[in-house]
Amino acid sequence: AQRIAGRQPKKVSYHHNPMAENHHFGTTHPMKPWRLTLTNQLVLGYGLQDYMDCYSTRAATEDELAEFHSDDYLDFLKRVTPENADSFIQQLPHFNIGDDCPIFSGMWDFCTLYAGASLDAAKKLLAGQSDIAINWSGGLHHAKKSEASGFCYINDIVLAILQLLRYHPRVLYIDIDVHHGDGVEQAFFSTDRVMTLSFHKYDKDNFFPGTGSSDDIGGGAGKHYSLNVPLKDGIDDENYLRLFKSIVRPVIETYRPASIVLQCGADSLGADRLGCFNLNLTAHGACVEFVKAFGLPLLLVGGGGYTPRNVSRLWCFETSIATDTDVGTELPPQLDQSFREYFAPEYVLHPKLGTDGRYENKNTKKHLENVRIRIMEQLRYLGG
Ligand code: ZL4
Ligand code: CA
Ligand code: ZN
16 A cells, blocks of 8 residues: 555554454354454555554453443343353343344453444544544444344444543534444434434334434434434435535534544445445445545444455455555455455455445435435524
8 A cells, every 4th residue: 555645644543353353143144253354454465554553452341331331231241151041031132132133152252342442442532642543343333221232232332432522522423334323323312412423224114223214313402413314225326425425514514523433334335235225435435535534533433244345345445545545446466365265256446336236226316305404404403
């Protein structure tokens, strides 16, 4: 990789722990933590570590997790294993353990590691030691105070935002995962100190988690501080990016956050196993670039992404955007053959995604204009 000429590069920190990658939710479960191994191989293959501070992260402590999660839930998560799960049988439904969120071996270590990385990243931003801090293992936006949900057990985003709120009067959360960022929205539903903005596929009865309509706006002191952009199948690069920019700019200019947390879920890419949008890496990355250009302390976290080769392509590409480097369009020449195989058949960084016609674009101009207008209407209430 090479620095892009003529830019003032940002101080970037990369928070990573290979121990978080070797866990299995189950052989056929869509969440594959080894997508992070693949991401890191690309990052190292391009030499991006030379352009950022890389930190090996530590496990979050139970006290740190208790800033958001309830003690009985943490106690359960810490103690339950596949071997002793029978003795917790009555509690499993209570904590929403099941097919989406199974008990797997090393689950507690996995959870504390990805949460520790987001906490470390937030602290780097607060210390002014990073302008952009990256944790691709985080972004697990569905976890609730006392319950697992949608492959998420601990809500590392909420924990990181709570840290930022110690010094920052207002934090903006933006979520471009194909799913609604319900756990983060719910945690900050009644405060005006966090604005949450999620772009997602919305279909109340047929797409998880079924929340995030334009009417979902927050409550109490947080009324109008939850923003939602409900989309239909198949949105393409041009329409998504235009909508994203036309909403994010006025949101930042009106809300004036001290920092931004951007959840970069890769399941909004075309050809995702669970997603239904048609984005390419370039448009997804352009959202990151657009947010970065506001020059506020920025925490980048991962999230969904169920076609591992494309997840790793995306997050590596977004690491290059954060570091103002150009990685070109070819795979890194030094990439080990055993990893190169995953990138068949194109063996490039930017394959064309979402051209298989699996999802045609069901978002009319009218629909997109309506959701944008709903956001603008909400912004008019702020500070009033
Ligand atoms: C699976 O194959 O829509 C889980 C989940 C496990 C292995 C074997 C069990 C087979 C797809 C999904 C039965 C699975 C039935 N296995 C799962 C309403 C549902 C109830 C559970 O990107 N069944 C629930 C969650 C979503 C539902 C999406 C996105 C996370 C994020 C941030 C979470 N849950 C229907 C599904 C499989 C599985 C195959 C699956 N689950 C697809 N979509 C869901 O936003 C990280
Ligand atoms: Ca989202
Ligand atoms: Zn998702």
